[in-house]
Amino acid sequence: MPAKSSAALERRSSRATASTGAAKAADTPWIAANPWLANLPWMAAAAEYAVDAWQRSVLYADVMRQRGNQYQAHLAESAPNVLDFPAEVVLDAHDLPRPCNYALVRILPPDDTPARPNARPFVVVDPRAGHGPGIGGFKPDSEIGAALRAGHPCYFVGFLPDPVPGQTVEDVMHAEAAFLEKVISLHPESAGKPAVIGNCQAGWQVLMTAAMRPELFGPIIVAGAPLSYWAGWRGRNPMRYSGGLLGGSWLTALTSDLGDGRFDGAWLVQNFENLDPANTLWHKKYHLYANVDTEAPRYLGFEKYWGGHVFLNAQEMQYIVDNLFVGNRLTSAELITSDGIRIDLRNIRSPIVVFCSYGDNITPPPQALGFVTDMYRDDSEVLSHDQTIVYATHDSIGHLGIFVSGSTGRKEHREFVNNIDLIDVLPAGIYQAQIADKTEDMPHRELIDGDYVMSIQQRSVEDVRAIVQPDAESDRRFAAVAHLSDINLGLYRSLVQPWVRAMVTPNSAYWMRVLHPLRVSYELWSDRNPFAVPFAAKAERVRETRHPVPSDNPFLALESAVSSTIEQSLNFYRDTRDDGYEKAFELIYGQPWVQALAGLHGSDGAAVRVHPGTSPEHIAFVKDTLTHRRHELRQGGLLEAGIRALLWVHRLHGEADERQFNLARSLVRGESDISIERFREMIRRQAGLLRMAPDAAMDAIPGMLAHSTPANIRRVAKAVKDLSLAVPLDDSEQRDLRQVLAVFENAASQQMANTEHAAAPKKSGSRTARTARAANTSATPRKRPPAAKTSTAAAKTVRTTSAPKTRKAR
Numbered sequence: 001m002p003a004k005s006s007a008a009l010e011r012r013s014s015r016a017t018a019s020t021g022a023a024k025a026a027d028t029p030w031i032a033a034n035p036w037l038a039n040l041p042w043m044a045a046a047a048e049y050a051v052d053a054w055q056r057s058v059l060y061a062d063v064m065r066q067r068g069n070q071y072q073a074h075l076a077e078s079a080p081n082v083l084d085f086p087a088e089v090v091l092d093a094h095d096l097p098r099p100c101n102y103a104l105v106r107i108l109p110p111d112d113t114p115a116r117p118n119a120r121p122f123v124v125v126d127p128r129a130g131h132g133p134g135i136g137g138f139k140p141d142s143e144i145g146a147a148l149r150a151g152h153p154c155y156f157v158g159f160l161p162d163p164v165p166g167q168t169v170e171d172v173m174h175a176e177a178a179f180l181e182k183v184i185s186l187h188p189e190s191a192g193k194p195a196v197i198g199n200c201q202a203g204w205q206v207l208m209t210a211a212m213r214p215e216l217f218g219p220i221i222v223a224g225a226p227l228s229y230w231a232g233w234r235g236r237n238p239m240r241y242s243g244g245l246l247g248g249s250w251l252t253a254l255t256s257d258l259g260d261g262r263f264d265g266a267w268l269v270q271n272f273e274n275l276d277p278a279n280t281l282w283h284k285k286y287h288l289y290a291n292v293d294t295e296a297p298r299y300l301g302f303e304k305y306w307g308g309h310v311f312l313n314a315q316e317m318q319y320i321v322d323n324l325f326v327g328n329r330l331t332s333a334e335l336i337t338s339d340g341i342r343i344d345l346r347n348i349r350s351p352i353v354v355f356c357s358y359g360d361n362i363t364p365p366p367q368a369l370g371f372v373t374d375m376y377r378d379d380s381e382v383l384s385h386d387q388t389i390v391y392a393t394h395d396s397i398g399h400l401g402i403f404v405s406g407s408t409g410r411k412e413h414r415e416f417v418n419n420i421d422l423i424d425v426l427p428a429g430i431y432q433a434q435i436a437d438k439t440e441d442m443p444h445r446e447l448i449d450g451d452y453v454m455s456i457q458q459r460s461v462e463d464v465r466a467i468v469q470p471d472a473e474s475d476r477r478f479a480a481v482a483h484l485s486d487i488n489l490g491l492y493r494s495l496v497q498p499w500v501r502a503m504v505t506p507n508s509a510y511w512m513r514v515l516h517p518l519r520v521s522y523e524l525w526s527d528r529n530p531f532a533v534p535f536a537a538k539a540e541r542v543r544e545t546r547h548p549v550p551s552d553n554p555f556l557a558l559e560s561a562v563s564s565t566i567e568q569s570l571n572f573y574r575d576t577r578d579d580g581y582e583k584a585f586e587l588i589y590g591q592p593w594v595q596a597l598a599g600l601h602g603s604d605g606a607a608v609r610v611h612p613g614t615s616p617e618h619i620a621f622v623k624d625t626l627t628h629r630r631h632e633l634r635q636g637g638l639l640e641a642g643i644r645a646l647l648w649v650h651r652l653h654g655e656a657d658e659r660q661f662n663l664a665r666s667l668v669r670g671e672s673d674i675s676i677e678r679f680r681e682m683i684r685r686q687a688g689l690l691r692m693a694p695d696a697a698m699d700a701i702p703g704m705l706a707h708s709t710p711a712n713i714r715r716v717a718k719a720v721k722d723l724s725l726a727v728p729l730d731d732s733e734q735r736d737l738r739q740v741l742a743v744f745e746n747a748a749s750q751q752m753a754n755t756e757h758a759a760a761p762k763k764s765g766s767r768t769a770r771t772a773r774a775a776n777t778s779a780t781p782r783k784r785p786p787a788a789k790t791s792t793a794a795a796k797t798v799r800t801t802s803a804p805k806t807r808k809a810r
Contacts, residue, residue: 045553052549052556055542059292061525061532062539066300068526071307074132079103081158082134082305085144090155091182093175100159100167104179107137107144107154116151120192120218120420120676121183125157125176127200130265130272132308133158135400136199138301141409143197143223146417155183155194157202161310163262169205169319170337176209180216192676193218193350195420199403200224200363201320204330207348212341214349219423221353221416224402226363227345228370229328230478230609231468237364238578239275241585244478248485249321250492256314257500260509263317266309266516273518275361278570286563293548302404307522326485328478331374333612344612346375346385351423353416353433357394357402365393366468372430373465375612379430382461383691384622386684388426390456391464392416392433411435415454422456422661425680427647427687429654430459443726447659455727458654472607476600477589479608483598629692632685634700639674641704642716644686645740648698649724649733651690660726702747710748710755717744 074080087105094101104123109115124136124143137144137156147154157179164171183194195218198206203225210217232240243249256263273280288299312320323329335343356368369391376382382389392412397405403413415435416423423433435452438445442453513519525532549556588594600608636644650656674682689697705713724737 045555048549049553049555055546056289056292058538058542060289062535063296064525065532065535067303068522070304071522074304074308080132080308083137084139085137096175096178098171098174099164100171100175101163102159102175105156107156109148113148115153118189118191119152120190121153121187121194122147123155123194124197125202125206127202128159129201130268131305132310135305135403138404139406141406143413146409146414150417163313167313168315173209177213192424195219197221198225207345208343210348211343211345214347217350219351219420223355224360224363224399226367228331228367228374229325230475231366231370232364238581241581243326244481244585244589248488249326250488252317252321253492258504258512260504260506261314263312264513265311266518270518277574278567282566327482331371332610351388351426354391357397359396360399362399369464370468373468373470376461379460383428386428388428390423390431390433411452415452418449419454419658421676422658425683427684431456432459453657455657475609480589480595480598480600629689633689633696634703636704638708638712638716641701642720643683645720646723647687647690649736655727660723701743705747710751713744713748717741
């Protein structure tokens with residue numbers, strides 16, 4: 001060891017020994033029995049570390065033994081899951097006309113937080129990506145926990161480990177539609193359609209169902225969900241190259257055949273683990289070893305989920321790989337169901353909230369948001385399809401942390417739940433949701449629920465394109481992979497598959513599952529292993545005499561340094577490997593002759609990424625909508641005028657937050673009860689009218705106010721002002737606000753003048769009629785019938801003369 005390092009270690013050892021002193025000797029019997037160690041700091045530090053390392057090793061072995069036992073017990077459950085909430089089954093998809101292994105359960109709310117009457121129900125759908133269900137309700141601070149805390153009825157869609165023989169992805173979609181129909185029937189008085197959360201692989205599945213049955217869905221939140229599988233940043237997202245380097249989806253078919261018609265989800269989990277060898281091979285295990293006194297419960301809780309491997313039918317997995325992972329056909333609207341329904345995500349009428357993270361190496365932001373640039377060329381196409389897309393990004397959290405992390409549950413998911421009605425009423429367009437801390441000097445902070453405030457800023461397709469960074473050359477390489485994958489799959493099915501299926505038996509498939517490396521790691525060390533059983537008693541004795549080493553022990557520092565070196569080495573290997581994958585992929589599939597073999601023509605310059613196009617039905621729909629809206633420019637009353645004015649003020653920058661939405665309730669004060677669905681329709685209609693004919697829409701506001709009283713006009717004007725000033729306004733927005741308030745004030749003043757003017761002729765006419773009757777009576781007292789006719793005529797004259805003024809006031 002170098003002299004400087006040796007001296008530094010000597011100083012640290014001396015300080016450590018001096019700081020413990022006699023108390024340490026008293027607490028550590030073997031030091032008290034050997035007082036000569038106090039004069040040898042190196043020996044004392046080494047001895048302390050050796051005892052601590054041995055004790056941690058025993059405790060670590062015992063935790064791994066518990067992990068194995070937990071794995072066995074979890075597999076023995078009839079419906080294994082990791083939900084942290086009590087639940088009851090509402091609908092089992094085994095009983096549906098198209099059965100599958102899914103089920104809808106109702107989460108039982110805690111006694112101290114019952115569901116609010118008429119609150120919108122939430123439905124959380126977990127991913128079937130190799131693991132079992134329950135990750136959306138894995139802990140109290142989770143998606144389910146956030147919904148329950150806000151007083152919403154909450155439901156969960158889970159699944160059993162084994163699929164129904166012959167079930168397909170379409171069967172699962174129909175089951176999800178049936179689940180939502182059931183939830184809607186259970187909450188007929190709900191404030192809105194159910195909000196649905198789809199995690200990871202459940203995200204694309206939920207969106208496919210929403211494209212097929214859009215009338216069933218409220219706002220949809222997709223967390224860490226891959227939708228555009230070819231997208232990614234060069235040098236950062238190697239998982240998307242796996243299909244091409246393996247030659248396409250033929251290996252999926254082979255794996256399913258070796259599993260006797262079932263695909264083992266452990267292979268999917270293995271792919272996830274291979275992405276980060278430093279975490280898989282070292283960090284996760286060392287972190288438990290280094291913090292074994294406190295880390296065991298968290299580690300065992302996560303391993304219960306991570307080791308709960310499930311199965312998919314061969315048909316399901318092949319459909320997913322061919323059409324999504326390799327074919328990338330979802331965002332080009334090329335998928336058609338067996339019923340002839342085209343799966344076009346642009347048909348979804350509910351707001352879509354996309355939550356992704358820059359720290360996610362499984363579903364990076366380009367794959368989560370790429371469907372926007374795949375399906376829409378510009379903002380006008382988004383508006384013509386009347387679609388609302390909100391995206392929120394996290395700076396660093398990993399893939400599982402998006403729906404597992406307690407901090408995410410307390411912040412992002414709680415804000416999504418608390419502001420679900422705000423999201424639901426957003427007009428068509430693209431928005432970004434940002435969450436900030438609530439501060440003491442924040443205006444209207446009493447309107448903010450919790451410690452954070454969510455703001456919504458208007459964005460464009462170009463803003464999303466800056467994140468996704470689509471690359472035509474990259475798409476060309478992936479298109480070549482998709483074509484060659486079909487060729488290789490056809491060759492496998494024609495030449496190899498019959499032989500494989502002839503050799504595979506249920507017994508061979510069983511042993512292939514049991515001997516999977518991931519399963520062996522759980523099976524190997526449990527109470528079934530006689531060498532592991534004694535560690536239970538040893539660990540108990542160690543806990544009774546546990547003496548953790550001080551944090552300033554030099555050998556502990558050396559251990560941490562070695563661990564960091566191992567991690568850095570594995571990370572270097574990962575980066576080198578991923579760089580090699582990327583270069584090999586580009587070298588192979590970037591060759592013109594390979595692309596030519598795949599049927600791609602290099603000279604015509606045609607785009608290989610198929611744009612879904614615009615159907616004749618949609619063109620006719622847009623035309624009819626515009627025609628209908630021209631007749632709606634002057635329709636509506638006070639509430640519609642207030643909404644139109646507010647949208648006009650914020651039309652350029654488009655920013656709002658939850659304070660404004662809570663203040664917006666003042667717009668409907670005094671009106672009849674307005675549901676969130678009707679309020680949403682009003683906002684979207686007024687936004688559409690402003691986009692179509694902004695000047696004509698604003699010129700129509702005075703006429704829309706003509707039926708209201710001056711007090712109500714001023715009340716709504718004040719609400720518009722408060723709503724606008726809840727966020728900072730620039731000079732142009734302040735000028736527009738002053739002009740809008742002047743329009744409302746002029747309308748209120750005109751109404752007051754019209755009311756007074758309309759009342760004055762009526763009184764004068766009454767005096768004229770009485771004078772005429774008196775004169776006629778005194779002059780001709782016996783001719784009352786003619787006098788009555790004169791009085792009636794005078795009254796008609798008054799109504800006739802005042803009628804135009806009354807119509808003007810209206």
